Amino acid sequence: MSGTGTQETENGAPIAAVPGGDSVVLAEAEPLRLESGATLGPVTVAYTTQGRLNADKSNAILICHALTGDQFVSGDHPVTGRPGWWETMVGPGRPLDTERYFLICPNILGGCMGSTGPSEINPATGKPWGLDFPVITIGDMVNLQALLIDHLGIDTLFAVIGGSMGGMQVLDWAVRFPDRVFSAMPIATALRTSAQNIAHHEVGRQAVMADPDWCGGRYQEEGKRPHRGLAVARMGAHITYLSESALTRKFGRSLQARERVTYGFEADFQVESYLRHQGITFVDRFDANSYLYITRAMDYFDLVEEHNGVLADVFAGTNVRFGVISFTSDWMFPTAENREIVNALNAVGANVSFVEVETDQGHDSFLMDIADYHNVVRGFLDGAAELRGLDRP
């Protein structure tokens, strides 16, 4: 995961970077204090950067990835060989314009693409952490990201952006470090995780834990992998990322490479074949324990509770400019939950724009190349860039 992509100059001058992987060890002198009370350190953060940091370091955008995302936002993924998860959003002339902005995307704490997580070695034992890894929160992820931003010599981020769990990190950044965030784009997300989403996460976790090859979390030591349980978890979760109308439009009741049903349990229907494929390919790139920890971090996310249940207190006194986006067919983070963010911001007279994008593609819309959506991101960042005095490319 270490690479030669990022060159830093000693005098703090512009950092030139190319797509690729980098990593840094942080929290060495003082361990990261987690919200649970536990401490963790040193901590490795794997990350990518793209674009060029300008002289006054005012054009940095932090991209926060979702549950199963990682730092490889665009370009060919070094593990899967497939395009990055935000391929159409990032690049020259795209909404996250690499000609104008300096983009940073770290793999989250607890992840499995190089950052410290349960599949990494516990220095105290010399063995993989497994379930000895401390339970982490969205706030812990953000605190670690702040150390990375310190390390990169950046004081204030021009923007923090992300969808789904990435959007939770965006909101947490704006609350935790309001003076270090100029603008924030939380997309398809919520101030707190709903009962239904906790329920879906719990089913996924139980699917993993039901697999005997999970071995109580010690599958690495046992030389096993709970791939069947993790695939089931992924299949179930994947349905929540789509919408009924998209599933009907894409697959309907079409059969998979056959003229008629087989009266058996093979994947007669295209939608079955598609889901099985989603499960199978996921387990090749994702760690089962990471899946447990990251879904748990989402469950615990509740910015309202953190502010004594008072919606108006969440963003009190904020100067951050917010661009909130939801999607009409997203039933995992429906518009009502995104609107709660807007309500909390309006309650303190914050600077916020809100757009609900019309689409049938469900929650996964935040990953999709939807013109209206991309135009909203581009427009919001353009406006903020003008206020920030950033040069046009």
Place this chain on the structure above:
Amino acid sequence: MSGTGTQETENGAPIAAVPGGDSVVLAEAEPLRLESGATLGPVTVAYTTQGRLNADKSNAILICHALTGDQFVSGDHPVTGRPGWWETMVGPGRPLDTERYFLICPNILGGCMGSTGPSEINPATGKPWGLDFPVITIGDMVNLQALLIDHLGIDTLFAVIGGSMGGMQVLDWAVRFPDRVFSAMPIATALRTSAQNIAHHEVGRQAVMADPDWCGGRYQEEGKRPHRGLAVARMGAHITYLSESALTRKFGRSLQARERVTYGFEADFQVESYLRHQGITFVDRFDANSYLYITRAMDYFDLVEEHNGVLADVFAGTNVRFGVISFTSDWMFPTAENREIVNALNAVGANVSFVEVETDQGHDSFLMDIADYHNVVRGFLDGAAELRGLDRP
């Protein structure tokens, strides 16, 4: 499962019955020809009856149960000890009034409460059927129910009623035996299973099959039970039976018997505890292979395809009176899918009333004691009973 509940008289006079279990062996002389082309016979049907069949046998209502239901619609369930699944709908003075109607509820073909299914003994081998059991369809279930109705000496059913997969059987009855059905109440159902529901079923099946104790379907012979996989399937399915608003209202983010989160993987949240309980109690009463076969039967259900894709042909020439009910918060069988039934009926000028009941209880509303809903059922049956010339109780 055999019992002393039902007394039949030789001269075809009224049958008196009490709640309890009964069973009969059918398709002895000639096996049941399944839609797959396979044959099956003899076939046991376990069933219950309540109320009294009138002299001209014109007051019989067939109750069709859903995926995980069974013949014990009301009264204490002999296996679980809990009330029947339609306890509040059935009884003296209730919408399915046992003072007025003769109620019949068979355990479906492929079920696991006494009717022939994959957990029963295959007479050809002397071992449990397992995956050697032929794949069945909703139509096969209905054909077997028709043999039961023959056996009970009933020519025309006053009504066929059921929700969810029970509603599919209702629709199939009306299409397959239009002259044997006076009225039909399909509730919270569809003419064909959607891609999203096939997807949910497939995740459930994969959860069962991923459990090593499933043993390729031969778990009975191996002395094992895939209870972990089946519990995961049930947990996932259970979410689809509810609604986001009901989950939020019932559980929200409330913690389970603790003041604060534990930063672990125990059931911190009430909704987790609730789901785990649903999974655990389900496996005590349900057979894993039955779960596979019955969800598969639902997947294959498509009355439109059976009529060459022409909606208007599904109910062509029908004289059956239809009462269709949907629920506003049902996202498994949303109103749009129930409305498709109504559209198909309207296309042939059939006698149909349609009510969408306002409730936040999701798909499971069809099992709930919702006054508006019960009034619709009562009113529809009252009207049909008057047309049928049935005495008031």
